[in-house]
Amino acid sequence: MARDGGVSCLRSSEMMRVGIGGMESPPLDLDEVHVLAVDDSLVDRIVIERLLRITSCKVTAVDSGWRALEFLGLDNEKASAELDRLKVDLIITDYCMPGMTGYELLKKIKESSSFRQVPVVIMSSENVLTRIDRCLEEGAEDFLLKPVKLADVKRLRSYLTGDVKLSNANKRKLPEDSVPVNTSFPPPPSPFTISPDSSDSSPPLTISPELSDSSPPLSPLEISSSPLSSPIDDEDDDDVLTSSPESSPARRQKMRSPLD
């Protein structure tokens, strides 16, 4: 087994099976990333769950926007004390869902004080630029074209981890958008260029868990083990758009003037 930080993080995250509502303090492990996945398709839920688990995320998968809001405690007005312990690091949702679309869910999340800082990623089977733009405008962190692949999820994972290490900079930005404040971590220009199939070169029929951290050429940030501070801590609400690393045509880059 490889001796890099990726594997040892994987190991310790397997050892630290912390329940969702049971965490009293911020997790100490880089890999304690909790993702809420929302999709009305059971097949897609199973697949996204697997993709996320392979990248060392804890996953809660629900089948509708309403259930997502319910899970987040946003379906009623009560400000529950439980919410302090509910740590959600990323919400990934399908766009086309009956009842409440992913876009509507996105809006509700961004309207909430407790969860507006949580990055929301939209998935869609349709590469409609107006749709992508609308979601990015509303504050979505990224837009994934279905069918979602491991490379896509790894990329999401990598910018979550990247945010953690930029302790002085805006945590919600993608590394290439972030201002190189006083960190030794240089904003990687294009190491995050991952074309959909490049991460695992060719015969990808079996994947060993070690690979989960080895593909995108991440900087040393993966190896250290400082505490993960939740993206929720971040106070910067104005950072709406982040550009997603290029790759497929679906990744529409929203090039706003960098905040500096």
Added chain:
Amino acid sequence: MDAHVAQLQMQYRNYILSLYQQGFLDDQFTELKSLQDDGSPDFVAEVLSLFFDDCVKLVGNMARALDQTGTVDFSQVGANVHQLKGSSSSVGAKRVKGLCINFKELCEAKNYEGCVRCLQQVDIEYKTLKAKLQDMFNLEKQIVQAGGIVPQVDIN
């Protein structure tokens, strides 16, 4: 090396390759296989099983929607096609997905006969795929039972 195992493995390899070559499967299927490991050895089978359940359900819905004496609710048919397109795409069921794309257009055009024909094709196609994949899984089982390991097949 056991000749029997080797022969089964060869058969398996050829079979998989043919499924790709004949357009039954695409790279999303490869992706799913890559997500399977010793810790989750039945992942692909599980997902496919859910997919085929979906097919039964959605085809049933579409058949009922198209069976209206009177006005057919094409948007209802279309909604089911959309779902089937989504799940077929997610598992790499290339032919089924392709049919769904056509089907969607037929719904939008409110082409009744076209929809009925397309639905029949979808029905045949998913059942064909199901049988093919069952054969594939059976081959895997045979290989393992003969003491061999299921080879990784490089489809590139």
